[in-house]
Amino acid sequence: MIDGLFAQAAHDDGREAFRTYLRDHNLPVTAQRLAIADVILGTDRHLSVEDVAKQLRSQGAAAGTATVYRTIEVLVRSGLVVERDFGEGFKRYEASRGVPHHEHLLCTNCGKVTEFRDERLERMTTLLAETHGYSRQRHRLVIHGLCSDCQRGAARSGVR
């Protein structure tokens, strides 16, 4: 991950930021919305909707699937959460933590996700786009490979 401490700090006001966002947009602050925001903003992992629902259940704060989807939509619109698609057939959601754009490494064995940032890459993609007549808006890079644990042979199935 990029900055664990920052992530923690972001969590604590993440909830506040979301309350503020909801008020500013005249959207009701409901228990479900806060619980869902807590789950996503409180981790630096990249959660699927299923992951979020599971987490909620284990906290005794379950919310209907539709509500999870709808709340995530609000969180993404608020800018507090970013949607990711690693080509797994479903989306993942990540707290943005005010952290700027970054890339992802995805372990093909255990599914672990590691983030990193690289300025050169930013510049390069802008340049590459221009070279081909495009004006760059954003880019997505995912490097697939084996994480250090999985290289050591032990094919455990881990958490993302």
Added chain:
Amino acid sequence: MIDGLFAQAAHDDGREAFRTYLRDHNLPVTAQRLAIADVILGTDRHLSVEDVAKQLRSQGAAAGTATVYRTIEVLVRSGLVVERDFGEGFKRYEASRGVPHHEHLLCTNCGKVTEFRDERLERMTTLLAETHGYSRQRHRLVIHGLCSDCQRGAARSGVR
């Protein structure tokens, strides 16, 4: 695209290569398989399953959806076709034409796809993976932006 002429040449033996692949694997050569292969191997576009089906219909050579999916699976296994996921909610398929790994530019307005190759990027991703303890297997880069046509304002909806 990377090499239009090469793409054309690849098309003509693409069909032959697929026949050979089928024979070598004791798989029946059917009219549907050849028609589907023709559609995908005969273009340098990145087709969705829907695109393939539509194209078949317009040729009066329609095949059932299941057959399209199953044939594409064979084409991918044969190495003649590569599966792509640009995060649109469905997959696209591209003739591999013997062309090595390359990146994609995707126009966010008209959906046009442009390919390009960049050696530095290859090396960079390997290095970046290593830096974070991963052994790189492959990577996916998609740059989203506006193609030259769409930058000129005319928001036509084009073909991929």
Added chain:
DNA sequence: GTAATTGCAAATTCTTTGCACATAT
């Protein structure tokens, strides 16, 4: 009180699968 949210179930979209019938070798 009233407008917005919630949750359930039905609907959608992409893809896969089961099975009777058709076809390649």
Added chain:
DNA sequence: ATATGTGCAAAGAATTTGCAATTAC
């Protein structure tokens, strides 16, 4: 002949939507 493919329709998985009951403000 016989194994394999084909097409249809049903099944699945992720996500969206309609609507009556519920809750925030």
